[in-house]
Amino acid sequence: MKLLIFGDPSGLHSLYAIKRQGYAPEDITVWENDSRHHYAIKQISDRIHITSDLHSVDLMHFAWNIGNPPYLGNLHLEFLIQGLKTSDNVCLTHPAGWLFRNSQKIEKEAKRLLKNRLQSITLYNGNPVFKGTEFDCPLTITKAAESHDGPIEVFYKSSGNKYYVNDLSEMPTGFWEPNDMHLSIVERYKQLTESSCIGNLAGKYTGGSFVQPPRTCGHALSKDPAKFCTNDFYTFFYRKSDLWTLKPKEPCYNVNSTEEAESLVSYMKTKFARFGLSIHKISRDSYLRRYLSNVPLPPLDRQWTEQSIMEFYSMTPEQVDYINSFIPDYYEQEQAQ
Numbered sequence: 001m002k003l004l005i006f007g008d009p010s011g012l013h014s015l016y017a018i019k020r021q022g023y024a025p026e027d028i029t030v031w032e033n034d035s036r037h038h039y040a041i042k043q044i045s046d047r048i049h050i051t052s053d054l055h056s057v058d059l060m061h062f063a064w065n066i067g068n069p070p071y072l073g074n075l076h077l078e079f080l081i082q083g084l085k086t087s088d089n090v091c092l093t094h095p096a097g098w099l100f101r102n103s104q105k106i107e108k109e110a111k112r113l114l115k116n117r118l119q120s121i122t123l124y125n126g127n128p129v130f131k132g133t134e135f136d137c138p139l140t141i142t143k144a145a146e147s148h149d150g151p152i153e154v155f156y157k158s159s160g161n162k163y164y165v166n167d168l169s170e171m172p173t174g175f176w177e178p179n180d181m182h183l184s185i186v187e188r189y190k191q192l193t194e195s196s197c198i199g200n201l202a203g204k205y206t207g208g209s210f211v212q213p214p215r216t217c218g219h220a221l222s223k224d225p226a227k228f229c230t231n232d233f234y235t236f237f238y239r240k241s242d243l244w245t246l247k248p249k250e251p252c253y254n255v256n257s258t259e260e261a262e263s264l265v266s267y268m269k270t271k272f273a274r275f276g277l278s279i280h281k282i283s284r285d286s287y288l289r290r291y292l293s294n295v296p297l298p299p300l301d302r303q304w305t306e307q308s309i310m311e312f313y314s315m316t317p318e319q320v321d322y323i324n325s326f327i328p329d330y331y332e333q334e335q336a337q
Contacts, residue, residue, distance in 0.1 A: 001064075002027045003021075004066075007070070028048045029049045029062070031051055064088070065091070068094070069094055078106070080092055094140060095135065095138075097282055099123075100172065116148060119145050120142075121153070123158070124157035129225075137283070154171070174278055175228040175229060175233075184319075185275070193297075198276075201253040201297070202254075202289075205248060209254075213268070217237055217238060218230070218232050231330050234277050236286060263302060267304040272296075272323060277291060298312060
């Protein structure tokens with residue numbers, strides 16, 4: 001029985017495998033690209049095979065692959081794919097952004113290889129876990145077996161809640177949990193944005209009136225294990241953002257008049273609009289089409305309030321309560337000050 005470990009800087013994974021799991025040192029292969037870590041591993045046993053070339057294991061076969069691969073870009077997915085190709089069982093901790101979208105070729109390939117193998121996804125905030133690090137999105141513990149045909153367990157360490165999906169296509173598209181109420185409200189927003197959305201106004205400045213929130217907005221670097229992001233994450237702009245000074249090379253929202261611009265700003269502050277933003281938002285980018293695609297576009301002929309926008313879209317009292325509890329207070333705090 002052979003073990004493949006991605007990243008073992010102190011040698012503890014190797015030591016545990018030998019002492020607690022009964023692996024022979026010569027049956028352990030460790031990928032580690034730091035020569036200082038090589039020394040630590042060799043202190044455990046000089047019979048452990050160490051490599052810094054991920055593809056050196058292409059033709060090998062392992063019973064298990066565990067580890068914490070490099071996070072830079074989508075490099076961690078290259079390691080996940082290699083683990084799935086060479087190992088019967090895989091358990092890796094790595095960034096979770098790829099679970100909420102399906103836009104890049106490598107993300108699609110990882111999901112293809114996980115089909116009929118993925119057992120569970122555990123989502124957690126890595127910032128309070130790995131001291132001295134900063135992660136802009138949750139981390140996941142991805143567990144796959146040689147074969148798995150049942151439902152996939154999705155566990156949120158932030159809340160302790162557990163869900164089951166049949167396929168990764170059923171995963172939420174943002175940092176929210178797939179409970180029945182949330183799913184029903186998301187479906188409502190999708191219906192409301194079938195023909196138009198706030199993204200229709202976003203783009204290059206075309207002349208005339210405009211609103212220009214910052215290119216990036218919100219922070220995901222929460223140290224609270226019960227949260228994936230800070231209270232300003234689901235916002236279009238900060239409390240003190242300058243929305244009216246045009247930066248010609250930056251995107252903006254083009255409108256027909258100053259009155260429409262002021263109406264749009266009042267709408268963007270509402271939790272109703274911010275909930276639409278939360279459906280897809282997983283980074284600080286403010287103008288991604290995907291993020292704006294399910295934010296409804298109301299008439300820009302009035303000043304919107306939390307109550308008036310909910311009434312305009314006929315949201316039920318239960319839906320209003322849920323949206324108000326999911327989207328943190330932000331602008332209300334400024335008014336209180």
